[in-house]
Amino acid sequence: MTTTLTRSWNTEFxxxxxxxxxxxxxxxxPPIREYDVxxxxxxxxxxxxxxxxxxxxxxxxxxxxxxxxxxxxxxxxDLYLLLSRQIGDDGTHTLAFRERVIAVTGRDPIxxxxxxxxxxxxxxxxxxxxxxxxxxxxxxHYKHHILPTVVVNSRTSKINDDELVEKxxxxxxxxxxxxxxxIANWWRKQYEKxxxxxxxxxxxxxxxxxEEVQQRRNHYIKKRWLDARRATGAKTLGIEPVYDAWRQxxxxxxxxxxxxxxxxxx
Amino acid sequence: MTATLxxxxxxxxxxxxxxxxxxxxxxxxxxxxxLSDPRPPATEEELENFCRFRIAGAAHDLFIVQVCAxxxxxxxxxELQLFLSRQIGDDGAHAQNTxxxxxxLSGHDPIKDIQKQVQKHWDYIGDLPIRNWQGFLAFELHxxxxxxxLLLLNNRTSKINDPESGKFxxxxxxxxxAFHRLGVVDWWQRKYDQASPAEKAELVAxxxxxxxxxxxxxxxxxxxxxxxxHRAIGAEIVVLPGIYDAWRQxxxxxxxxxxxxxxxxLVSVxx
Numbered sequence: 001m002t003t004t005l006t007r008s009w010n011t012e013f014x015x016x017x018x019x020x021x022x023x024x025x026x027x028x029x030p031p032i033r034e035y036d037v038x039x040x041x042x043x044x045x046x047x048x049x050x051x052x053x054x055x056x057x058x059x060x061x062x063x064x065x066x067x068x069x070x071x072x073x074x075x076x077x078d079l080y081l082l083l084s085r086q087i088g089d090d091g092t093h094t095l096a097f098r099e100r101v102i103a104v105t106g107r108d109p110i111x112x113x114x115x116x117x118x119x120x121x122x123x124x125x126x127x128x129x130x131x132x133x134x135x136x137x138x139x140x141h142y143k144h145h146i147l148p149t150v151v152v153n154s155r156t157s158k159i160n161d162d163e164l165v166e167k168x169x170x171x172x173x174x175x176x177x178x179x180x181x182x183i184a185n186w187w188r189k190q191y192e193k194x195x196x197x198x199x200x201x202x203x204x205x206x207x208x209x210x211e212e213v214q215q216r217r218n219h220y221i222k223k224r225w226l227d228a229r230r231a232t233g234a235k236t237l238g239i240e241p242v243y244d245a246w247r248q249x250x251x252x253x254x255x256x257x258x259x260x261x262x263x264x265x266x
Numbered sequence: 267m268t269a270t271l272x273x274x275x276x277x278x279x280x281x282x283x284x285x286x287x288x289x290x291x292x293x294x295x296x297x298x299x300x301l302s303d304p305r306p307p308a309t310e311e312e313l314e315n316f317c318r319f320r321i322a323g324a325a326h327d328l329f330i331v332q333v334c335a336x337x338x339x340x341x342x343x344x345e346l347q348l349f350l351s352r353q354i355g356d357d358g359a360h361a362q363n364t365x366x367x368x369x370x371l372s373g374h375d376p377i378k379d380i381q382k383q384v385q386k387h388w389d390y391i392g393d394l395p396i397r398n399w400q401g402f403l404a405f406e407l408h409x410x411x412x413x414x415x416l417l418l419l420n421n422r423t424s425k426i427n428d429p430e431s432g433k434f435x436x437x438x439x440x441x442x443x444a445f446h447r448l449g450v451v452d453w454w455q456r457k458y459d460q461a462s463p464a465e466k467a468e469l470v471a472x473x474x475x476x477x478x479x480x481x482x483x484x485x486x487x488x489x490x491x492x493x494x495x496h497r498a499i500g501a502e503i504v505v506l507p508g509i510y511d512a513w514r515q516x517x518x519x520x521x522x523x524x525x526x527x528x529x530x531x532l533v534s535v536x537x
Contacts, residue, residue: 061344064351068335077328077381081362084331088355091348114344 009184011177017249025241037160046105052231054109057097058116060090063142066128070135082182089175100164123216137209139183144250148242158233203255240266276451278444285418288512293505304427317372319498324364325383327357333395337402349449356442367431390487404476406450415513425500470522481533510535
């Protein structure tokens with residue numbers, strides 16, 4: 001519990017790095033939210049709202065399932081404890097999205113949420129439970145690499161549910177920040193203990209898996225950006241370089257590699 | 267959730283009502299409420315016993331985390347998956363709090379001892395909780411519902427406790443656990459309601475069989491754990507076997523909707 005890490009992940013690092021990247025690549029994205037959201041009104045807006053948030057709930061359900069499957073791949077009670085918290089939180093998020101979709105549209109999205117989680121299993125294949133590093137790569141993509149997308153959505157969406165916006169700021173995002181921090185610091189603890197040879201091997205394997213997951217997710221990520229624009233009006237256009245650069249920063253932090261060569265989401 | 271119940275909903279009030287009835291029958295000399303506040307462990311021996319007891323509690327919680335995580339995607343019921351994700355999160359948080367309290371009291375992180383104790387659960391239980399839904403249901407019944415008799419008795423008769431742990435238990439653990447018990451009842455009720463009359467009888471028979479199997483597997487562990495409970499916090503355990511058996515009968519009678527007089531003779535904790 002009291003291991004001293006040479007680098008420790010925190011929200012300041014996230015904010016400073018992201019603000020720098022947004023300023024560099026997407027100056028049209030403001031550093032804070034500039035206007036209130038309006039609730040979905042027309043039939044089309046409500047239908048988009050239903051689809052977008054049912055899909056978001058499916059994302060959370062998938063990570064609940066993946067983390068549960070992976071929890072016993074690694075015999076480390078520290079990891080059990082931090083993942084148990086993540087699983088509990090993500091289940092709560094899934095439920096929260098489901099409830100708001102019901103409140104706003106009158107339809108229970110439960111079947112679509114399940115279908116979406118199944119869709120993630122289709123494109124992710126066996127990576128989440130192939131081995132413990134596969135699961136870490138999944139965590140990286142679902143918790144860390146996704147951050148610029150989450151930030152852009154939360155700052156720039158125009159059509160949204162007030163309660164979801166409030167909950168996102170007060171519950172979901174602080175939870176997610178804790179998950180990123182917990183998994184990053186857990187990883188660093190393992191990584192810093194390793195011998196130079198082991199480190200090189202771990203780095204090579206994780207890099208390869210992270211790239212594999214990127215390939216598997218490319219199509220989905222681009223569709224999500226498009227859907228966000230359509231459903232909520234979020235300014236996701238042109239976000240690709242921020243995504244790529246942020247992912248480089250994450251990998252660089254995890255593996256102590258200054259400028260890792262990675263494939264692009266584009 | 268579903269309103270087909272022909273009996274009162276399972277609530278903490280109902281639990282206390284049933285438990286008091288059993289106390290009247292099996293241990294009328296015991297008080298119905300706590301008579302004096304517990305005190306913190308005082309001697310080194312008391313502290314050591316108390317920490318061992320708490321480590322066993324954390325292991326119970328961490329074992330639940332591991333079982334539920336293994337099961338979550340094997341049962342294609344989204345409501346159950348979401349309920350289990352909450353149970354995993356809660357029980358992980360309870361284990362983490364206990365770990366931190368033991369570290370504060372004893373000066374060392376007990377995580378390795380906790381994991382060792384988790385392994386003892388796996389050793390005695392084998393694959394029963396993760397074998398099929400029957401095994402998992404029996405696991406939930408034993409780890410969340412049958413255990414309530416012990417918890418209520420501890421709550422009324424223990425003499426030693428750590429005030430910080432007591433506060434966390436009252437504010438967080440007790441409400442969480444009550445929610446878990448409801449979640450298990452709801453899951454079973456959904457399953458039961460969807461079955462045809464012939465299937466219903468089969469479901470009940472299978473649930474009962476698995477619950478009995480787990481009772482047999484769990485008996486040595488329970489006896490050992492009760493001894494530790496008595497040593498560490500001074501809780502009453504002499505009357506516990508009789509109360510435990512009767513409580514389990516009540517739970518199964520409610521759960522399976524069979525009057526106690528129609529239940530088969532159950533395995534006893536003394537068997």
